[in-house]
Amino acid sequence: MEQLIQQIASGLASGAIYALVALALVMIFTATDHLNFAQGEMAMFSTYICWQLIQWGFPFWPALGFTILFSFLLGVAIERVILRPLHNASVLSIVVVFIGLLAIFHSLAGGIWSHTIKNFPSPFPTVTFAGSGYIGSHQIGMIVVSLLMLFALFAFFRFTPLGLAMRAAAQNPVSARLVGVKVDWMLALGWGLAAAVGAVAGAMVAPVVYLEPNMMASILLYGFAGALVGGISNPAGAVFGGFMVGVLENLVAYFGNLTEKTFGIYIVGNGEKLTVALIIVITILTLKPAGLFGRTTVKRV
């Protein structure tokens, strides 16, 4: 039992990261109908920036603050400089650009900081408390920071004029322009926010998975899965999906180990948790193609 709670708790912690990545993906998807494959590598690159600042002697939080700002500007710049000219390009060319960005950030990070694995400090103090046996302080920190981030974004989109303008621009670009919203800038802003969210996800997960150019690869995959399961067009659904995938993968490993112990048969273990989690995701998508909370868009012809 204790182990089960432990597994769920750590599933929630990694789920929080998947939720952030999923949210970043959804933000760009709802605004542009594109899945940004480079989201993970952008987050990885941001995490390196944060690490570098810490190496130069900045305390963690100011370093993260600066990293968020940097990532935001980087995201805006990518949209304005690289994607803007491609507005009327076909989906495939845009996919190629995303893959190109992925490769560029990957080798850039490797080139600047080398491919060796680095330790990334956790900003959260190691303390012992009543539930320490179940969950580590960094894991709690991950969950808290992610939730704060999610609430801040929710409040931004729900209650500020700019947030409303961004939602309007994503829903109906033509109508948005007709009420005076600068839709192009809203897209750039969406990219900036997505990059900033990715940066937070990267800095939170780096102490766990260690810093290296490949650190976000599987996380991006889980983030995708979470976003798709929850419904790629629904931010709240994507966040839920992220948490779900996180818990799911740990439960798969847990029950796998359990069956092995009780029956002596090895079915699944730690090594297969990604596989099984993805099988579950695919099953859900086969049954509900729009995701658990996604809306099926009906187009009138």
Place this chain on the structure above:
Amino acid sequence: MAPLLEISGLKAYYGATEALHGLSFTLAQGGITTLLGANGAGKTTTLRAISGLVRREGSIVFDGRPIERMATEDITRLGVAHVPEGRGTFVGLSVEENLKIASYGRRDKSGVKRDLDLVFTYFPRLKERIAQQAGTLSGGEQQMLAISRALMLGPRLMLLDEPSFGLAPLIVQEIFHIMRRINEEAGVSMLLVEQNAALALNLAENAYVLETGTVVMSGPSAELKNDEGIRKSYLGY
């Protein structure tokens, strides 16, 4: 008095296809003008060209300012409110948010308040449904919302694209009645595109008839209504 909108030699393109072939007309300050014409005559395209939603050439002068090179959002902010074909509702936003977003560009906060009150006196139904998702409104209510949203921009000129489309006659009557009131009480000039020519000629003082991208006839509505050609082609008697 100088015209509010002066268009000359207007061409518009969809890709490489020229859809308007040098259109010219003017719109008087404070009045309602209608564009008549069959399907594909270029009525909607004319409105889209004015608000910069399609590539265009030629001269468009609004209130003494050339706007043919301006971006849609800037034209909107100058005071041209386009009520698009199909209403352009933000279906996922609430009725309130649909109205609010149109007023963000405005500096005169007292004017925003006044216009919101005006919207609710014109369309009390929208006030009842203020918190509802706009996508759940009926077609007529969405048209009311589209006109209200345009009004919230504090416009000098409204471009109305088929406001009667797909609506029951009673609702159409109500909406056209309110359009006249907006024109008279709020002093908003209007350029109306309508399939229903009888309706349009009753509301508007002046009319232009378009055929395949050019103006073929124009004059006061009262005169056009009695023109035999117009009667046969557009009024059906």
